Amino acid sequence: MKGRFALLVVLAVVAVGVAYWQPWVDDVAVVDVETDRAIAEVVSVRTLTEEITVRGELRRDELQLINSAVDGKISDVLVEDGDTVQPGDVLFALQGRRAVAVNGDFAFYRRLDVGSEGPDVHQLETILSEGGYEVGVVDDYFTEDTRAGLAAWQADYDYGAATAEVDEVVTISLGNGPGYGVGARNTATLEIRAVPGDDDEPAQASTTTTAPSISVPTTTLAPLDEEVVLLADFAWNERSDRVRVLQEILGLAPDGAYGPSTRAAHLAANRARGLSPESIPWAFGASTASVVVTEAGSAATFAAVLGAAPATDVVLSATSADAGEFAVSPATLTFGPENWSTEQVVTVTGVDDRLLDGEQTGNVVLSVVDDASDNAFDGALDVTVGVTTTDDDVAGFAVSEASAAVTEVGSTATFTAVLEARPATDVVLGVSSPDTGEATVSASTLTFTPDNWSTAQTVTVAGVDDEVADGNQSSSVVVTVMDASSDDDFDALGDRAVRVTTIDDESAGFTLWTTAVAVGEDGTSDTFTVVLNRAPATDVVVALSSADTGEATVSPATLTFTATDWSTPQTATVSGVDDSVVDGEQGVAITVAVDDAGSDDAFDPLPDQTVTVGVGDDDVAEAADDGPAGPAATIPSITVEASASTISEGDQVTFTFTAQPVPEDDLIVDVTVGGEVTVDDDFTEVEDSVLFAAGTGVAELVVTTLLDDDLEPDEDLDVTITQLFGDNPRYNVGGRSEATVTVTDPNVPDLPVLILRADTDSVGENGNATFTVETQIEVVEDVDVYFVVGGTVTLDEDYSEPPEFVTLTTGNDEVGIDVGLRSDDLVEVDEFLTVTLVPDPRHLPGFVDRAYALGDTVSATVTVESDDLPELTLRGGGVIMEGETGSVTIVADQAPEVDTSVVYNAYGSATEGVDYEVLTGTALMESGQTTLEIPIRAIDDDVVFEPADMIVADWPARVGTVWVDEGEFVLQGNNVMNLTEPDFTIKIFASPSERAKLSVGQEVTVNLDAGDQESPGVITELDDSASTGGGSETYEGVVEATEELLAVDGAVVTMDVIVDEAVDAVVVPIAAVLSDGGDARVRVVNPDGTIERRAIETGMLDGAYVEIESGVSPGEYVILEIDRN
Structure with a gap:
């Protein structure tokens, strides 16, 4: 693997050379020129590598574990270890039912039949449909169409049928409901047969007016001749010889007991021969x-x-x-x-x-x-x-707040909206601010669904800075139903409004969000808040003080607002003080004032504001003793009067309150503003109390009325002093306890204004529709009031023609209108009769001499209810086979005029959803229709789906291990077999030190001892966490080989991995490197024959060579050893 050493023997034959030859190990020693030799090698350039060997193993990964879906006996195991299974292959049989391989998403887990619902039904229908079996619509519902497709699939795989059932019956009876009556023939019976009988002619429908008795299954009938036995009166559970005779006639086991099976056969025998079943008792x-x-x-x-x-x-x-x-x-x-x-x-x-x-x-x-x-x-x-x-x-919606306050600097307030009943479809509420220059809303719409209808949704209102010194402004946020996008039941709902006060920030000021609080001597407290109207240049200090600290205290004493928090409301707490005096409820004024010395000068001129405090007394007067009585405290007596007796809409009126004697302390007097007027519609809301400052005997309350375009009668505005009760009230009510002002409408003419109302909402065909004409003032002369009749009614058919007018006589303020109705025998929809007031044709509008004016409500409507309803009966029934469809028919003697929902019930020995498809219990008879068919589809319930019928996996797949044998009994959840990958996976098992050198994408050489096989490969996966076993840590990974390796599961492999490489590195033999006091050095032979000891920096080590990063150059020679022999 390495290059050959280049050896150089340097002979010390020159004397001068000997002079410079000094061995490393001894600086003072010299070389013996006769005997010393040096072995050296040239400094070269080559590529170095670092390689490690990692152990591994060949595996096939498990893809899926197949368990038994039910308890049962295994038979016909048709697969072995290593087999490849295709979709549609039979794997084994469980309880005699074949288990077929199918592709799907999850394993089946329950029996499925008609009426089943869920994703497993959808998967079953998808498998059948993709296999070419017709199942109708592929959805989550198991229907008869599903059963038909399943039956065809099971027939192809030779499934056996279920045990046949006995015949059964279903009876339909009409129920009572609005819009129709029920006739005498109100039941009809349909028989569902499991197998064809000798006589398949439709049976006569059974009808009765009596309450239905319990129905029971029928059995296959034997020939019957003994009519007397069949008609005999048997008792439930009777045990006798005559029962035994009956059982022999019916072909039953003669045990002599008249139980359910005997009764079923007896009932069927009577029905089949047209005999009355009434003599057979019911349970x-x-x-x-x-x-x-x-x-x-x-x-x-x-x-x-x-x-x-x-x-x-x-x-x-x-x-x-x-x-x-x-x-x-x-x-x-x-x-x-x-x-x-x-x-x-x-x-x-x-x-x-x-x-x-x-x-x-x-x-x-x-x-x-x-x-x-x-x-x-x-x-x-x-x-x-x-x-x-x-x-x-009833449809409805609500908002959580009636009012809110925001500031022009963008502070917010919130309220919520929620529906009051669940809608059938979405309801969309529109949210709008009519004055977006003062306030905006966070959302323009709120959508409520049938699922979230009861969850309140939040609307955020934000103030808008208009840069106008316009003071605090009031507006309304309107919440309305958006008809086009909403459930129709909610369309007619009125709007809801939230009153919004926008606090101005263009001029210096402060606002109290509450001006009256209530506390008690027992220590209960209440709060109010203070906020500035605009940002100050410097701090603003607001001082708080109580006029009577013996009754109530306020804390803190001051509130400080800065340029950064001026728009954040600060809270003050008022607490009652227990004075141990029976003094009744007391009024105390809390003064809120700007502290001029500590505040921005722009806020100094602001007037003080007051919060009135009602302090409840908790003291009880002690029983009087016989001693002399002390002087009684004088309680002020309060009276009220108005500045005017009559005003017009839009005017102000001042109510002046007088206290005698003048109160020595601040006095709060409770008042009520009401009468015929309505707050916010007729007048601006005012406080419910007035304050007499200490030493002041007069207080005022100013009420501002509102001008509108509605035509209204005169209304009374009443201001009343509230009477207090107890031993020591803080004031008494004087002789003038109430003042009344009449508010007139300037738009009302000097004529009687007429309105109309219906006396009843509805009336029958044989009654009278009555109405009342009203005016707010008594007429001073007879007035003829003219009217017309309209609506969906027809003159002379539905009502008799009334007179042209009625007379409102002198001194009266109302008169009635009476329209006579006519009855008929027709079934028809309810009709509407509307009376409308019209101008006097002798005194047309626009003339000064007209007799009356018309108000807002000039029309009124009465519903004319038809007294005649269609009478419904039932007919039909008969005999059908399982899987067939029969029907019963609802018949009306007259067609209904409107679509009518008919209620019916199903009962009998047949079970809904098992023996026949589920019925809704209601049927719609449309307007003009006289017959309505109720289809009854019998279920062929011999075909069911068991969860073990289909084995779901990603087929084709390789069978790993089969764990069951034929004849073995398995429990639900037991392992049957597993599926594995068809190809081997090469697993890496690395130690922590090896894992530190490995990475995904590294190339390896895979060595398999079996057959001396070798293949290049690449690391594709590496775990970052170790598994622990046997006291050591192991990191696993995966290698992908480029060549096929022939082996068995678990075969051991090794992998050579190059983990580091230095290309074109300067190297020397590792033997040339010496350690000198911890430093690395080499002995370099200089060209002049001298030996130089030189410090070096080493790098990568590869076998016999080491990389020299600095200290020598290629071509130089380094000494490996010195031979002194």
Whole structure:
């Protein structure tokens, strides 16, 4: 591998040379020219490498472990270790069912049948569809189409069929509902046969008006001649010789007991011969087929009773099939040998679900609790009672705040919006600020879905700096339903508004966000906040002080605002003080003032502001003693009067309050502003108290009314002094406790303004539609009020023509309008009758002599409800085979005028979802339709899918190890076989020192001792974490070889890896390098024959050579050794 040494023997034959020859080991020694020789080698240039050898192993990685999906016996193992399996190959049989290799995403884990739903159904349908088997729509639902495709697949793989079932029946009965009546023929029965019988003619539909009794399976019938035996009255679980005779006639094992199987065959025999089944007793039944409840909590009841006396107790469970719509009580009914024939009541109560889901239907299921009941009743089938739940939920939405405050520097406030009922589709709320120059909103829309409808969404309101000294401004943020993007049920909802106050920052000022608080002598506290209106040049100090610290204190004493935090509200806390005096509720003023000496001069002129504090008394007066009474404190008496008795909309009025005697301390008087006026619509909101400053006997309250364009009557604005109660009130109410001002509308003419209302929302066809004309003032002379009639009603068919006008007589302010209705026998939709007031044709609008004016509401509508409903009956039924579709037909004696939802129930020995496809329980009879078919598709339930029928993997794949043998019994989850990669993976096992020298992408030489094989390769993977075993750490990796290696799993390999390389390196033999006091040196032969000891820097080491990084040059000679012999 290395180059040959170039040896140079230097002979010391020249005397002068001997003089300069000085061996390294002894500086004073000289060379014996007769005997000493030096062995040297030239300094050369070559490439050095560092190589390590790492151990490894050949493996096939496991791709998948196949476990048993069910318990069972293994047979017909058709694969061996090392086999390659293709999709569609049979691997083995489990419980006699073949396990077929299929491609998919996950292993099957459950039995699938009609009615199953989920991703495993979707995978099964995908596999069948891609295999050419028709399954209908590929989705998550196992339908009869799915079963048909599965049946064809199983036939191709020679699956056996399931055991055939006995014949079964399903009975359809009509339930009560709005918009129709139920006739006498309200049931129809369809028989589902497992195998064709001797007579496949359709059976006559069974109809009855009685409550349905429990239905049972039928059996294959033997010839019958003894009609008397068949019609005999047998008791449930009767044991007698005549039962044994009946069983022999029916071809049953004659055990003499009239149980479920005997009763089933008996019932079928009577039905097949057209004989009445009424004589055959039923195990238990219900008094009605259906009930109706409401989400408002209304309840309905039905009764349950046994059909025969039991030997021991029989317990029936009553269960709600949809507890989210209705509840059932009691949960169980117990019948004994003594009370078996006594009806027991079951109560069904509607449940409010807050969903806009309309009318819902479901069932109450009555079942025998086998473990707690007479064994003779264990075979009885369930009885169902249909339940219709009417919806009471109303669309709506709410906002969390009525008002908010922001500043022009951009401070924010938030409120939330949320729906009050779950919508069927999305609801989009629009959020807008009408005055974006004062306030903006963070989101223009809020979208609520059926999933997040009850989660409040937040709107952020931000103040806008308008650079105008306009003072604090009020505006409203409006939240409205966006009709085009929303559930129609929410379209009619009115807007919601949040009043926003924007605090001005262009002029010096400060704002109190609360001006009245309440505390108690028990130490309870309240807070208010202070904020500046604009940024100051220097600090602003706001001083807080209480006018009566014996009643209330405020902290802190000062609030300091800087140029950086001026817009952040600061909180002051007011606390009550216990004074041990029975003094009743006291009023205290908290003064908020700018501290001129410590504040920006621009804020010095600002007037003080006051926060009124109500202090609740917690002291109780002690019982009086016999001593002389002291002087009684004089309590001020408060009266009020208004500055005017009548004002117009838009004017201000001042209410003046007078205190006698003049209060010595600050006095807060509670007032109420109300009457016929409405805050924010008719007047601007004011405080609910006034303050008498100490020593002042007069206080004022100014109310500003609002001008609008609505035509309104005069309204009273009342201001009332609130009466206080207790032993020591802080004031008394004087003789003038209330002042009233009449607010007139300048837009109202000097004429009676008429409005119209309907007296009722609806009326029947045989009644009268009545309306009332009203005016706000009594008329001073008779007024003829004219009106017209319209709507969807027809004159002379639906109503009789009324007079042209009615007379509002002198001294009255209302008069009625009466429209007579006409009844008919037609089924028709509800109609609408509308009355509209019109101007007096003798006094047309625009003339000064018109008799009356029309107000906002001049039309009113009454719904005319049709008294006639279509009557529904059922017909049809018959016999069908499994997999076929039959039907029953709903027949209406008259076509409904509107689309009508018809409720029906299904019961019988056939099980919904197992023997026939699930029915909705409702059917839509469209307007004008007189017949409606309910299809019933029987299920061919002999074909099912077991999870072990298909083995899902990424086929084709190699079988690694088969762990089971034929005839072996395995449990669910046991290992059956595994699948491995078809090709070997070369694994690296490196020590920590080796791992430090390895990296992905390094080239290696793979050596396999077996067969003396060798292949180049590349490292493709390396672990960064070590595994520990046997006390040592090992790092694993993967090498990809370029040539195939023939071996078995686990074969040992070694890999040579070049981990370092120095190209064109200056090298010397390692023997030439000596250690001199820790330094590396070489002995260089100079051209003049002298030997020079020279320091060097060494680099990479490769076998016998070492890299010289500095100290010598190529071509020079270095001494390897000196031979003195």
